[in-house]
Amino acid sequence: MAEYKRASLLADSPSGYCPGCMHSLATKLIAEVIDELGQQDNSLNVISVGCSALNILYWGGDFLSVAHGRAPAAATGIKRVNPERLVFAYQGDGDLAAIGLAEIMSAANRGENFTVIFANNQTYGMTGGQMAPTTLIGQKTTTTVYGRDPATTGYPLKMCELISTLEAPRFVARYALNSPKGVNDARKGIKKAFQIQLAGKGFTFVELLTNCPTNWKLSPLDTLDYMNTNTIPYFKPGVYKDTEVDAK
Amino acid sequence: MGEKRFMKGNEAIAEAAVRGGCRFFAGYPITPQNEIPEYLSWRLPEVGGAYVQGESEVASVNMVYGASAMGVRAMTSSSGPGISLKAEGISYLAAAALPAVIVNISRGGPGLGSIQPAQSDYLQATKALGHGGFHCMVFAPASAQEAVDVLYDAWDYAERDRNPVLVLMDGCLGNIMEEVELPPMKELHDEDLPEWSLTRRNGRDWQGNITPIYTEPILEGLNAMAGEMYKGWEEDDVKVETFMTEDAEYVVVAYGIAARVAKEAVLTLRAEGVKIGLIRPITLFPYPKAAIRDLDYTQVKGIIDIEMTVPAQMREDIELQVMGRCPVYEYGRSGGCLLDDDGVLEAIREVLEGGEA
Numbered sequence: 179m180a181e182y183k184r185a186s187l188l189a190d191s192p193s194g195y196c197p198g199c200m201h202s203l204a205t206k207l208i209a210e211v212i213d214e215l216g217q218q219d220n221s222l223n224v225i226s227v228g229c230s231a232l233n234i235l236y237w238g239g240d241f242l243s244v245a246h247g248r249a250p251a252a253a254t255g256i257k258r259v260n261p262e263r264l265v266f267a268y269q270g271d272g273d274l275a276a277i278g279l280a281e282i283m284s285a286a287n288r289g290e291n292f293t294v295i296f297a298n299n300q301t302y303g304m305t306g307g308q309m310a311p312t313t314l315i316g317q318k319t320t321t322t323v324y325g326r327d328p329a330t331t332g333y334p335l336k337m338c339e340l341i342s343t344l345e346a347p348r349f350v351a352r353y354a355l356n357s358p359k360g361v362n363d364a365r366k367g368i369k370k371a372f373q374i375q376l377a378g379k380g381f382t383f384v385e386l387l388t389n390c391p392t393n394w395k396l397s398p399l400d401t402l403d404y405m406n407t408n409t410i411p412y413f414k415p416g417v418y419k420d421t422e423v424d425a426k
Numbered sequence: 427m428g429e430k431r432f433m434k435g436n437e438a439i440a441e442a443a444v445r446g447g448c449r450f451f452a453g454y455p456i457t458p459q460n461e462i463p464e465y466l467s468w469r470l471p472e473v474g475g476a477y478v479q480g481e482s483e484v485a486s487v488n489m490v491y492g493a494s495a496m497g498v499r500a501m502t503s504s505s506g507p508g509i510s511l512k513a514e515g516i517s518y519l520a521a522a523a524l525p526a527v528i529v530n531i532s533r534g535g536p537g538l539g540s541i542q543p544a545q546s547d548y549l550q551a552t553k554a555l556g557h558g559g560f561h562c563m564v565f566a567p568a569s570a571q572e573a574v575d576v577l578y579d580a581w582d583y584a585e586r587d588r589n590p591v592l593v594l595m596d597g598c599l600g601n602i603m604e605e606v607e608l609p610p611m612k613e614l615h616d617e618d619l620p621e622w623s624l625t626r627r628n629g630r631d632w633q634g635n636i637t638p639i640y641t642e643p644i645l646e647g648l649n650a651m652a653g654e655m656y657k658g659w660e661e662d663d664v665k666v667e668t669f670m671t672e673d674a675e676y677v678v679v680a681y682g683i684a685a686r687v688a689k690e691a692v693l694t695l696r697a698e699g700v701k702i703g704l705i706r707p708i709t710l711f712p713y714p715k716a717a718i719r720d721l722d723y724t725q726v727k728g729i730i731d732i733e734m735t736v737p738a739q740m741r742e743d744i745e746l747q748v749m750g751r752c753p754v755y756e757y758g759r760s761g762g763c764l765l766d767d768d769g770v771l772e773a774i775r776e777v778l779e780g781g782e783a
């Protein structure tokens with residue numbers, strides 16, 4: 179029987195994320211994978227701006243907290259001078275796909291040897307639920323009170339699809355955290371990304387479809403169904419690029 | 427004896443940075459500073475360092491933020507428009523207490539302005555390099571040699587204070603060639619990496635973390651500590667050249683390229699018997715307040731602020747020290763029009779003759 183233990187890089191305090199928020203689940207998954215890989219001392223979490231910034235309180239391992247959207251740039255600086263460390267940036271969708279679009283695309287295109295974990299909850303959680311670049315068509319937010327209208331706001335950005343068009347990235351995949359299978363697959367995907375990085379092979383990108391019960395104004399349980407009916411049909415989970423397999 | 431070379435100011439800056447221990451550079455092309463990244467793109471790999479051409483100044487300064495967090499001496503350079511984009515990152519460096527060196531080879535402004543030299547960024551450099559009310563030490567060398575000396579020691583200040591340092595020069599100083607004597611390569615060892623750096627976790631039993639986020643009341647305490655640090659700079663770190671001021675009835679205040687032109691004018695006028703001197707701030711922050719404040723105002727009849735920008739930007743800092751004890755005049759050129767000997771001489775003569783500069 180496998181023993182279930184609290185991942186060693188989670189701080190001793192309980193997470194203060196909203197009840198049912200998948201940021202805590204995603205954070206736990208990363209910490210568990212780091213334990214599995216024995217990388218507790220070697221890992222470095224580049225903490226972005228958004229609800230994820232709360233991880234400065236909940237992350238018990240080494241971290242560097244950085245400016246909004248700039249995590250891939252900071253991680254570039256880190257890795258170029260310290261290639262041995264396992265470096266990952268954890269970014270929300272506003273952080274990564276709006277203000278930080280140049281930084282993520284450029285770092286991916288340079289093939290920087292770190293991992294980006296992208297928590298896509300289709301809203302700006304931290305600032306109170308405004309439209310994000312990933313907000314679904316018709317989705318109501320505090321800045322799209324009648325629902326997102328593509329005529330004035332365009333369409334939700336599909337980051338896995340975009341990044342997988344680039345030559346350099348080695349592994350690009352999307353998982354949905356609203357089912358046990360999705361969670362297990364995500365854990366495997368994060369592990370694979372970290373292993374590729376530890377082998378020095380290049381850029382890896384793992385998108386996690388997450389929720390925001392508070393700003394979606396749904397109970398945590400209802401967010402799971404909502405994701406099945408709305409999020410997953412648009413943001414299709416799957417492996418978008420895997421040079422380990424493609425090479426075979 | 428150091429090694430003598432004939433170098434462009436920008437290249438001298440780059441080589442001195444390497445010799446001063448810089449091992450990471452990220453930047454984005456902009457005239458008139460391109461020789462700095464160009465030089466470092468091949469020079470840094472030679473010494474085991476890393477160079478990245480960022481996708482923007484915003485990204486570049488954040489790359490520096492990441493490298494600096496690993497304890498590595500890191501630098502970025504740009505000119506006005508790019509320094510504005512770096513403002514966010516410089517503020518974060520100050521907030522996270524990360525050392526770094528930022529070089530501004532300034533040009534005509536505002537906006538895209540011109541690519542020709544101008545001293546247009548004094549106010550930005552000394553008052554608000556970014557949001558949140560922080561300061562950096564600001565050095566304003568007036569020659570390639572002085573730039574070499576400043577760059578060589580810049581990280582010693584930055585690491586002492588855990589705060590970014592700004593070097594402010596203009597496109598003229600960046601692009602003229604001069605003889606420089608280069609100091610020897612500083613030997614830096616892994617053991618010397620700052621203890622706060624996130625370089626290695628092995629053998630460390632505390633969590634390594636660096637953050638620009640603080641809440642009350644911690645942030646207020648940090649703000650107050652920064653205030654104490656700035657006061658300390660004023661006591662210990664002011665650098666200024668005073669030239670022929672003892673018996674001076676008129677004193678020119680100028681820095682960088684403007685000071686070089688002004689010094690020629692002072693020498694010409696001295697040869698004619700005019701009692702005139704020069705105060706050249708080398709640190710713009712901390713500002714050499716005492717040098718101006720403690721002049722003998724029973725003797726000094728006027729102060730002339732000469733800058734290669736219009737309107738003058740340093741004037742208020744001068745006036746705060748003069749405190750109305752004599753008139754302050756200003757003369758400048760801007761927008762890429764250079765100061766020249768004749769213009770400066772003529773402006774000073776007008777003051778001497780009782781007119782306005």
Ligand SMILES: Cc1ncc(C[n+]2csc(CCOP(=O)(O)OP(=O)(O)O)c2C)c(N)n1
Pocket residue numbers: 227228229230246269270271272273274299301302303304305310
């Ligand atoms: C330069 C800058 N602009 C705006 C903000 C305000 N801000 C903080 S978090 C955030 C949005 C975060 O949304 P997202 O990245 O989707 O993460 P979430 O909070 O939803 O997890 C914004 C706009 C900021 N901190 N910095």
